[in-house]
Amino acid sequence: MLDALAGQIEHYMDLLSTRQKLVASNIANADTPGYHTQDIDFQSEFQNALSGSPQVIDAPGLQMKNDGNNVSLDRESRLLSENALRFNVASNLLRIQIQSLRSAIKEGQSS
Amino acid sequence: MTLPILPSTIAPIAAPTAPSAIQPAGESPSSGGFQDVFASAIGQVESMGQDASASVQRFLAGDGEDLHNTVLATQRAELSFEMFQQVRNKVVNAYQEIMKMQM
Amino acid sequence: MSLFSALSVGASGMSAQRARAELLVQNLANAETTRTPEGGPYRRQDVVFESSPVESPFSSYFDSQVNSPSGVSVSDIVTDNSDPERRYMPGHPDADAEGYVAFPKMNPAEDMVDLMGSARSYEANVAAIGAVKDMIQRSIDLFR
Numbered sequence: 001m002l003d004a005l006a007g008q009i010e011h012y013m014d015l016l017s018t019r020q021k022l023v024a025s026n027i028a029n030a031d032t033p034g035y036h037t038q039d040i041d042f043q044s045e046f047q048n049a050l051s052g053s054p055q056v057i058d059a060p061g062l063q064m065k066n067d068g069n070n071v072s073l074d075r076e077s078r079l080l081s082e083n084a085l086r087f088n089v090a091s092n093l094l095r096i097q098i099q100s101l102r103s104a105i106k107e108g109q110s111s
Numbered sequence: 112m113t114l115p116i117l118p119s120t121i122a123p124i125a126a127p128t129a130p131s132a133i134q135p136a137g138e139s140p141s142s143g144g145f146q147d148v149f150a151s152a153i154g155q156v157e158s159m160g161q162d163a164s165a166s167v168q169r170f171l172a173g174d175g176e177d178l179h180n181t182v183l184a185t186q187r188a189e190l191s192f193e194m195f196q197q198v199r200n201k202v203v204n205a206y207q208e209i210m211k212m213q214m
Numbered sequence: 215m216s217l218f219s220a221l222s223v224g225a226s227g228m229s230a231q232r233a234r235a236e237l238l239v240q241n242l243a244n245a246e247t248t249r250t251p252e253g254g255p256y257r258r259q260d261v262v263f264e265s266s267p268v269e270s271p272f273s274s275y276f277d278s279q280v281n282s283p284s285g286v287s288v289s290d291i292v293t294d295n296s297d298p299e300r301r302y303m304p305g306h307p308d309a310d311a312e313g314y315v316a317f318p319k320m321n322p323a324e325d326m327v328d329l330m331g332s333a334r335s336y337e338a339n340v341a342a343i344g345a346v347k348d349m350i351q352r353s354i355d356l357f358r
Contacts, residue, residue: 006183010179010180010183013177013179014177014179014180016349017177017179017217017349020217020220020345020346020349021217021219021220021223021283022283023342024220024223024224024227024283024342024343024346025220025223025265025283025284025285027224027227027335027338027339027341027342028223028224028226028227028230028265028284028285028286028339028342029227029263029265029284029285029286030227030335030338031230031231031234031263031286031331031332031335032263032264032265032286033262033263035265038284073334073335073338076338077338077341080341080342080345081345083345083349084345084348084349087349087352088348088349088352091179091352091353091355091356094183094356095355095356095358098186098190098356101190102190102193105190105193105194105197108197108201109197109200170216172274173216173270173272173273173274173277174274174276174277175216175219175273175274175277175281176216177216177217177353178216178217178218178350178353178354179352179353179356182353182354182356182357183356185357186356186357
């Protein structure tokens with residue numbers, strides 16, 4: 001119950017949560033010399049059903065500034081919004097599942 | 112909690128209308144099958160309850176447990192318990208019906 | 215790893231940017247200061263940022279050792295000790311024997327740009343805290 005699909009959605013939320021933490025760190029370190037933007041390979045982590053703790057990698061393809069920092073506030077702001085919105089969608093999906101299950105149980109009660 | 116386990120002489124009981132992660136009780140009248148169903152259902156409820164407690168513990172202790180994991184674990188535990196309760200009530204009601212008939 | 219730690223990370227970013235902004239404003243305000251308590255003209259100061267683990271009051275000791283995400287902190291404040299700018303102003307009260315006055319070595323244009331960058335980073339950190347708070351609230355809403 002609440003297993004197959006909900007398990008997947010929960011895993012999705014776990015990954016979004018991890019990614020958002022990294023985005024927060026990237027934003028905080030936007031001006032730190034030598035800091036490299038951190039990320040996770042979302043797609044492959046999600047395919048890889050139960051991976052435990054996702055692997056943090058250096059985000060590829062970013063431009064390096066003179067002080068060795070490669071954080072792009074534009075990219076991080078975009079990811080911030082995207083992660084929050086996706087998390088929103090996932091939590092709504094789960095909430096609907098939980099509510100349907102609950103009302104199905106209650107309906108069984110009356111008959 | 113202890114439940115009256117029905118003897119095998121009683122005819123198959125009408126299946127409960129609750130959605131089934133637990134198999135409908137209307138399968139075979141053999142007591143083995145029925146007992147097993149209940150035992151596994153209790154086991155399931157137990158383990159979900161334990162998962163939920165563990166998750167809450169980790170969250171409160173600040174051991175890096177994400178809140179959504181805790182919420183989902185507690186919801187799972189609650190729902191499986193409620194469903195189990197409904198199934199149990201149906202079974203008990205059916206048993207009582209049958210006992211009335213025998214009088 | 216809990217999302218709550220991301221709140222601390224955002225907060226560390228805000229503090230760091232605020233410290234940076236304060237120093238930039240101090241530099242700009244003292245662009246023409248020829249006399250200081252330590253003697254000599256004002257010397258420009260800069261913050262040095264360093265990524266560092268955040269302290270979260272709700273994290274267990276174990277978690278903060280193993281999983282701590284990186285926030286930022288001011289590791290140092292460096293003072294520019296290069297030679298000051300000397301201008302020929304014989305009538306000035308701080309003029310030396312040859313009539314030269316030592317002025318702070320400044321770069322106001324760069325400081326202004328840095329100040330705007332600092333404000334933008336500060337805003338981004340505020341937005342990060344807001345987004346994370348929203349996600350946590352959504353998790354709580356799953357109880358309904």
